[in-house]
Amino acid sequence: MYLNSIFADPERTARLMDIAKTSLQPMLEGAIMNTIPLTIISFIVGIILAVLTALARISQGKVLRGIAGVYVSAIRGTPLLVQLFIIFYGLPNVGITLDPFISAVIGFSLSVGAYASEIIRAAILSIPKGQWEAGYSIGMTYAQALKRIILPQAARVSVPPLSNSFISLVKDTSLASLVLVTEMFRRAQEIASRNYEFLLVYTEAALIYWVICFFLSVLQQYMEKRLDRYV
Amino acid sequence: MISIKGLHKQFDQLEVLKGIDLEVGKGKVVVVIGPSGSGKTTMLRCLNVLEIPTKGIISIEGHSLDFSKNVPKKSIALFRRLTGMVFQNYNLFPHKTALENVMEGPVVVKGMDKSKAREKAAALLQKVGLGDKMDYYPSQLSGGQQQRVGIARALAMEPEVMLFDEPTSALDPELVGEVLRVMKDLAQEGMTMIVVTHEMRFAREAADEVIFMDGGVVVERNKPEEIFTNPKEERTRKFLNMIQ
Numbered sequence: 342m343y344l345n346s347i348f349a350d351p352e353r354t355a356r357l358m359d360i361a362k363t364s365l366q367p368m369l370e371g372a373i374m375n376t377i378p379l380t381i382i383s384f385i386v387g388i389i390l391a392v393l394t395a396l397a398r399i400s401q402g403k404v405l406r407g408i409a410g411v412y413v414s415a416i417r418g419t420p421l422l423v424q425l426f427i428i429f430y431g432l433p434n435v436g437i438t439l440d441p442f443i444s445a446v447i448g449f450s451l452s453v454g455a456y457a458s459e460i461i462r463a464a465i466l467s468i469p470k471g472q473w474e475a476g477y478s479i480g481m482t483y484a485q486a487l488k489r490i491i492l493p494q495a496a497r498v499s500v501p502p503l504s505n506s507f508i509s510l511v512k513d514t515s516l517a518s519l520v521l522v523t524e525m526f527r528r529a530q531e532i533a534s535r536n537y538e539f540l541l542v543y544t545e546a547a548l549i550y551w552v553i554c555f556f557l558s559v560l561q562q563y564m565e566k567r568l569d570r571y572v
Numbered sequence: 573m574i575s576i577k578g579l580h581k582q583f584d585q586l587e588v589l590k591g592i593d594l595e596v597g598k599g600k601v602v603v604v605i606g607p608s609g610s611g612k613t614t615m616l617r618c619l620n621v622l623e624i625p626t627k628g629i630i631s632i633e634g635h636s637l638d639f640s641k642n643v644p645k646k647s648i649a650l651f652r653r654l655t656g657m658v659f660q661n662y663n664l665f666p667h668k669t670a671l672e673n674v675m676e677g678p679v680v681v682k683g684m685d686k687s688k689a690r691e692k693a694a695a696l697l698q699k700v701g702l703g704d705k706m707d708y709y710p711s712q713l714s715g716g717q718q719q720r721v722g723i724a725r726a727l728a729m730e731p732e733v734m735l736f737d738e739p740t741s742a743l744d745p746e747l748v749g750e751v752l753r754v755m756k757d758l759a760q761e762g763m764t765m766i767v768v769t770h771e772m773r774f775a776r777e778a779a780d781e782v783i784f785m786d787g788g789v790v791v792e793r794n795k796p797e798e799i800f801t802n803p804k805e806e807r808t809r810k811f812l813n814m815i816q
Contacts (some may be wrong), residue, residue, distance in 0.1 A: 471663040474622050478657035479677035479729050482649050489680055493667050 357541055364532045368525050368549060375524035376387055379514045383446050387453025394458035416455035422516050424448050428475060431522035444519040453510060460502045464495035497568045499528055504561035508554050525549060573598055574733055577802045579628035581614055588614045590788035599762040603775040606785035607811060615734050620655040623710040633732045654687050656726030660738040662718040670697060670721045671706040677729045686691045696724040714748030720754055734758065736767040776800065784808045
């Protein structure tokens, strides 16, 4: 139907072509100015948080383990969108007003931190006990063995699942449109609300996400190959 | 000198070591034999504190730890530098080359300058006959080669005593010889060694003393020729009959 109506009417075809072209620039702008930085910053902060959380969860300290456990449970047990709303729309009620971008970074980082901590925890536990012992046997402390022996090997194990998280995060940033971050999907919404060509504009947005994610999975394959060289 | 006094180790309900007393003089080679479950590996692991003894005193060249009290982690890490451990499964660091495996301890633990550590590691690998394999990763080496890297890695920390936990048990028969040869060389150089092994030939040829353990205690200790030809204890005799 839609395709019929496009090709039956050259004027409409021209109009759609024009919209597709003119909407590309603001959407790419949104991707480059907001979607991509939001993804990268949140992922880096999230991974740091995840490593700390994973270490807390395998530590001997009961309090530390408890805090980390509650954090992971709370984040995994509540919708990301609700978390973003609490940070951006909720916190002003107690006098904390945050910029949309900052709110989104906090929300996504907390989310990545919780989910990735489970990946990293499993990866650390997958390294044979003998590796810790070999480190200890040459006089290493816990921290040295962790940093020099265990984490580098755990990192290799974590690459495939963490790449998955990263790719998911790219798409999840579209939720930031609802806390007023002018990332790619919000740009798409703005454009579509002016010209009512929802199918065209949203499909275009979807294609851009797809291209970004495709590029990332190629990068993932490359990294896996590199890390797998000698093991 | 190494001395162990009243060493006990309990895992939950199971008492694995029931009071070990042992002295090993500097430069001596002691081979520990005994049936599986006799506690010989546990004793070795207690010596470099991979297992925390339930009680007992271990001292190595004047440094001693008393496990009836709480021993701080820092002291344990320092104490471990006195011993070099060679594992049954080598436990090399798979993400590091042979050279990097050997350098790791001196650089990270002792804070040695990298170029100096590299020189030292290269010399050690040369010594164990792997001068041409320095840049290989463990996965590219045979079991015997990996174990020799393991020996070099332990030696790099210049330990007072080398502990060997069944170093040839995981090896194909034709690779056992090259590892034993390196160990014999070490013994001849005057390294203090405690070796848990089933290689009776090594015990005969290289040991100053053989210790037979069973049921968590030292049953008998004597010179190799004595213990193999004329065991005093019934349990020792039975064990030797079973393996020979």
